[in-house]
Amino acid sequence: MRKQFGMPEGEKLVNYYSCSFWKGRVPRQGWLYLTVNHLCFYSFLLGKEVSLVVQWVDITRLEKSATLLFPESIRVDTRDQELHFSMFLNIGETFKLMEQLANLALRQLLDRDDFLEDEAPPRPVRPHRNTSALKRDLDARAKNECYRATFRLPRDERLDGHTGCTLWTPFNKLHIFGQMFISNNYICFASKEEDACHLIIPLREVTIVEKADSSSVLPSPLSISTKSKMTFLFANLQDRDFLVQRISDFLQKTPSKQMGCVIKGRRASIAEPGAESPLAPEMVTELPASPDSPPGGHPGFGAQEAPTSSQGLLKLFQGNSPVEDLGAKGARERMKEESWNIHFLEYGRGVCMYRTAQTRELVLRGIPESLRGELWLLLSGAWNEMVTHPGYYARLVEESKGRYSLATEEIERDLHRSMPEHPAFQNELGIAALRRVLTAYAFRNPTIGYCQAMNIVTSVLLLYGSEEEAFWLLVALCERMLPDYYNTRVVGALVDQGIFEELTRDLLPQLSEKMQDLGVISSISLSWFLTLFLSVMPFESAVVVVDCFFYEGIKVILQVALAVLDANTEQLLGCSDEGEAMTVLGRYLDHVVNKQSVSPPIPHLHALLTSGDEPPTEVDIFDLLKVSYEKFSSLRAEDIEQMRFRQRLKVIQSLEDTAKRSVVRAIPVDIGFSAEELEDLYTVFKAKPLASQYWGGSSSAASRRDPSLPYLEQYRIGASQFRELFASLTPWACGSHTPVLAGRVFRLLDQNRDSLINFKEFVMGMSGMYHGDLTEKLKLLYKLHLPPALSPEEAESALEAAHYFTEGSSSEASPLASDLDLSPPWEAQETSPQERREGSRNEDAREKGGEEKGTSPPDYRHYLRMWAKEKEAQGETIKDLPRMNQEQFIELCKTLYNMFGEDALEQELYHAIATVASLLLRIGEVGKKFSARAGRKPQDGVPEQDRPPTPEAQPAAAPELLPPATGDLQAQGGGDTHLGRAPQDSQAVVDGGSGEGQGSPPQLLSDDDTKDDVSVSSYSVVSVGSLPCEDLPDDTVLVGGEARSPTRSGGSVDADWCISFEQVLASVLTESVLVNFFEKRVDIGLKIKDHKKVERQVSTSSDYEPPGASG
Known part of the structure; x- marks a missing residue:
């Protein structure tokens, strides 16, 4: 394959x-x-x-x-x-x-x-030996996700297996058929009928696992007892002995301080019954003495370490006034409490209770204020995580003290916007508790950090539970019940918004078309889903929706949203624009009331801001819930998950398209590429980090993706990936020399020297090669053969040349910036001592001038001009480029010769570049004499040992290469970089430094000028210092090679020889064939299409032979 x-x-x-x-x-x-x-x-x-x-x-x-x-x-x-x-x-x-x-x-x-x-599936210890092993891992992953979602278990829980069985239910004296699920920390049961019975037994609560005697009525029974004195009887087990063995294995791994358990019917004894005592404090919260003492009443973990609140804010701000004093509402509240007490007696209380259809009915009728915090913890599964992580929240609060981040800044900004109408959050006590919970979660999960709407939800959680309970409820919401809701792109909310639109089309087809025309659904659904209606309904009504949400999940939110639209169908069909429809829905939700609430009425902020001549009729929240279940109860959790998958495809791809468009808009308009070309470039660029994520390991992928950065800079690639893109997209194909050139381009583009470049840097580099004029393209090529683009491995004298220029020997020492704005930060400091002295004198003059003119501050126009000047791109002129030494020039010639190998005018280009190279060699030789004379004056006062060596002080002459003609120069482009050879028909004629072939330049210097020069090779295209002798072609003529043994670090390179970019540009302009080559336009679209075919990043089909099918 x-x-x-x-x-x-x-x-x-x-x-x-x-x-x-x-x-x-x-x-x-x-x-x-x-x-x-x-x-x-x-x-x-x-x-x-x-x-x-x-x-x-x-x-x-x-x-x-x-x-x-x-x-x-x-x-x-x-x-x-x-x-x-x-x-x-x-x-x-x-x-x-x-x-x-x-x-x-x-x-x-x-x-x-x-x-x-x-979320990765558990990896087996053995390597994958066949394809079915990987498929089994994926199947196990799917089962794990379904298991955790069904029973609201922590994300690290792994399903070990499941088996069919029956469960004896004492509340109706029946044996219910279903499935038993075993994992490392839980035993769960789900009935065959959806709402008949669900059961969750944490292994930390198990005290006895006993194999009972079999009978015709109860074949293969298994009894499990818990610390809350509840006994669960399972029967019809297929392999009871193996099941008991697995439970025993998991019990042994349960921390002993949280478990005292005995396996009866077997020899193994896990612990003595006396081990139950350490759990006595915990069990007070499992079985409160009365409904008025829910699990939230315990003092919390680590209360002494951090100043955390140990009870709900509602109790602190409303007191413990008896409900009897509230009249009819109080009596109804008392009836609710009694109903729940009866339910607890029949079905159990705590995490091990039987969850049946009767439990759902009680939730729909409303949870009493005194039990709301307890039941939210149990129904959401947050209680399990809190018990198994004692002290975790207190440590987070302690560790996050005094630490600041972007999330903490956003939290501070939104603290006073969290239910400002409630008295609990008009007080510093409530604000401080909310700050601690949100900050602790931001440090627990920096991927999410903080998202708007989390403050509203968390403030409601704090009203009914302690800080620690609110924290774990927030964890359950963000990480399990509403996945991907609270992140920078609210993907989860957008997915459920798509589900809402799909359900509206299916269930309310007449209204759906109108809503799509008005564009209302996308405006209303985000606020409804993100805040669970808390921001659009009165508080006492919205908490009833939250009650149902913790039991049913997102299904209830979708049902209520559909019921709201259905109740306003006639008015919405008569709306003419989006604003009118939003007003209709907003006023309806403002008047959804809870007539059974015993809490003092809290004015809804949204209702205070909206007014109308005729307020709509009040709607009871329980009537709205009843209608939602009657009309839209056909929704099932499995169907919602299927729809989530379909919508997730659309949403994520839509977000990726939006990111692509944002990137295209952010690229400067003068870059030269069209919008379509930029989008195609972004596609092929992004494919490289994704491929690294597939095959390069998670660590390498993470280093190339930084979601906190703007879209333009999120994806980054390394040198090897850049070489692959460069080879297929560059217009400067150089054959075997292409990887070398790609490495130099990468180093030039890598501004921050982190060995990674982002899309912006990549596009700027491609733009210079495709859309620059002749000067810009030559400037880019010129800089590719100077440090930092030219690495020390490619040119031994690169560091020496850089040191030579920074010492002030060159009058042109200046930053290596570019029109691409890619100059390294340190190069701004590369100024000569004379320039630094002049700059300091100018600065002193400005200060003196300011003192003479007085101390009056400049007006606003002065600052506007300064701001405009800072905004202007600091374009680089050709005079800003440093000079190029001999070995760097040799590398430039190698690149040019390799670049022309695939051109139709190959021979003409070789002839032209040979002419230009010889001309530049002689220009450099002439310039050396002037720089040598000018360099002696400022060194009169310098000690002799500190002076740079002069040509007269050089050692014996190094082996030399006389200037070759076209074929020789190309042939000498090989060496240790393994470059391509020149055509065999190109012959070199070497005669005392002047060529007589077709590539021979005119003789510019007399013999007297060069006779005494110890570095005749200094104006040769290839010197022994740049290439080892054994790498030179056979047709290369060595002169004076017997003078001494050349080494890579020898003095074969003339340090005084240099040329400027102006000289290179002027020389190239003398050859029209070179000018035409660099001014020729290349279509990058064709290059991208060829790249996609090769890389197969987009599906391709062929009626002939598929790529890669050979063999």
């Missing part, structure tokens, strides 16, 4: 299936390969081949369909095409696996650093 589709070793095949791919109206029978990151298809039929590769992250739609044209098929949509696969042997299994793989891939695009750690 890997060879067939060109996949690396890191790509794992999950499974493959026989099917048909519909190409047009013709089915092509073949094989569908499902890998971890790709969907692949291959077919060979009647001499024609079809090959497809689609990344899971590129899929925008995945669904099963059954139409007349495509009977029982799977439809796969990408941004570019629509694919249909049919004729599966088991289409259900195939589609389920495709859903899993697509969902996993899309989650990698979310801003979730904990993806690989928390």
Whole structure:
């Protein structure tokens, strides 16, 4: 498979299936390969081949369909095409696996650093030896997610197995059929009928596991007793002995301080019964003496370490006044409490209680104020996490004290916006508690940190529970019950908004079309879902919705939202614009009341700000809930999860498209690329970090993705990835020399020297090669052969040259900035001593002038001019570029010769560059004499040992290469960089330093000028100092090679020889063929298309031979 589709070793095949791919109206029978990151298809039929590769992250739609044209098929949509696969042997299994793989891939695009750690399936100790092992891991992952969602268990819980059984229910004296689930910390039961019975037994609560005697009525029974004196009787177990053994193994791993347990019927004894005593304080919270002492009444963990509140704010601000004093409302509240007490007696109380349809009925009728905090903890599963992490919240509060971040700044800004109408948050006590909870969660989960609407939800949680309880309820909301809601992109809320729109189309079709025209759903649903109606309903009504949410999940929120739209259908159909529809819905929700509430009425802030001539009729919240269950109770959790998957595909791909458009808009308009070209470049650029995430390991992927940065700079690539892109996209193809040139471009673009470049830097580099004029392109090439682009390994004298320039020997020492604004920060300091002295004198003059003119402050126009000047791009002139030494010039010539190898005018270009190179060599030689004379004057006062060596002080002459003609210079581009050779028909004629062939330049210097020069090789294209002798071509003529043994660090490079960029530019302008070469326009669109075909980042199909299919 890997060879067939060109996949690396890191790509794992999950499974493959026989099917048909519909190409047009013709089915092509073949094989569908499902890998971890790709969907692949291959077919060979009647001499024609079809090959497809689609990344899971590129899929925008995945669904099963059954139409007349495509009977029982799977439809796969990408941004570019629509694919249909049919004729599966088991289409259900195939589609389920495709859903899993697509969902996993899309989650990698979310801003979730904990993806690989928390949600990855458990890895077996042994390596994968066949494809079914990986598929079993994926199946186990899906079962784990379903298990945790069904029983509201912590995210690290792993399902060990499940078996069919019956459960004896003492409240109705029946044996209920269902499934028992065993995990490392819990024993759970779910009845076959959905609402008959659910049971959660934490192993920390188990005291006795006993195999009872079998009978015809109870075959293979198993009795489990807990510390709360409850006994659960299971029967009809398939393999009771193995089950008991597994439970025993898990009990042994449970911390002894939290468990005292005995296995009866077996020899193993886990602990003595006396071990129950350390749990006595905890059990006070499991079985309170009365409903008035819920688990929130305990003093909390680590209360002495941190000043945390140990009870709900509602009790602090309302006191403990008896409900009898409230009249009819108080009597009704007392009846609710008694109903719950009776329920606790029959079904148990605490985490081990039987959860039945009667429990849901009691929740729908309203949870009493005194029990709300306790039941929220139990129904949401937050109680389990709080008990198993004692002291965790207190440590977080202590560690986050005095620490500041962007999240803490946002928290401080929103603290006073959290239910300002409630007296608990008009007081510093409530504000401080809210600050501690939000800050602790921001430090627990920095990926989410803080998101708007978290303050509103948390403030309500604090009213009914202690700080620690509110913290764990917030954890349950953000990480399990509302996944991906509270992050920078609110993906989860957008997904459920899409579900709401889909349900509106199905259940309220007449209203749906009108709402779509008005654009109302997208405006209202985010605030409804993010705050659970707390921001749009009166407080005492919204908490009833929250009661149902903790029991039913997101299903209730969707039902209530549909019921609100249904109740306002006539008015909404008569609305003419979005604002009118928003007013109708806002006023309706303002008048949803709770007539049973015993809390003092709190004026709703939204209701105070909206007014109307005729307020709508009040609606009781319990009537609204009743209608929502009567009309829209057909929603099931499994259906919602299926819809979430479909909507997640659309939402994430839409967000990626939005990010792409934002990037394109952020690129400067003068970059030269069109919007379509920039989008294509962004696509191929982003594919590299994603490929690294697939096959390079999580650590390398994390280093290349920083979601906190702007979209423009989020994705980053390393040098090896850049070389791959450069080789396929650059207009300056240099054959085997291309990787060397790519490395230099990468170092030039890497501003901050972190060995990574972002998309902005990448585009700026490509723009210089594609859309720069002749001067800009030559300037870019020139700088690619200066430090830092030219590495020390490529030119031994690079560091010496940089040191030479910074010492002031060159009058042109200045920053290595560029028009691309990519100058390293340290280069701004590379000024000569004379320039520094002049700058200080100018600064002193300005200060003196300011003193003479007086101390009156400048007016605003002065600051506006300064601001405008700072905003102006500091363009670099050609005079700002430093001079190039001999070895750097040699490298430049090598690059140019390799660049012309694939051009139609290859020979003319070789001749032209040979002429230009020889001309520049002689210019450098002439300039050396002037710089040598000028350099002696300022050194009169310098000690002799500190002076730079002069040509007269050089040692014996180094081995020399006379200036070669076209063919020699190209041939000498080989060396240790393994560059391509020149054409064999190019001959070199060497005669005392002047060429007589077609590439020979005119003789500019007399023999007297060069006779006494110890560095005749200083104006040669290749010197022995730059290439080892054994790497030189056979046709290269060495002169004076016997003078001494050359070394890489020898003095074969003339330190005084240098040329400027102006000289390079002027020399190139003398050759029209070179000018035409650099001014020639290249279409990057064709390069991108070829790159996509090679890299297979977009699905491709071929009727002939698929790439990578050979062999």
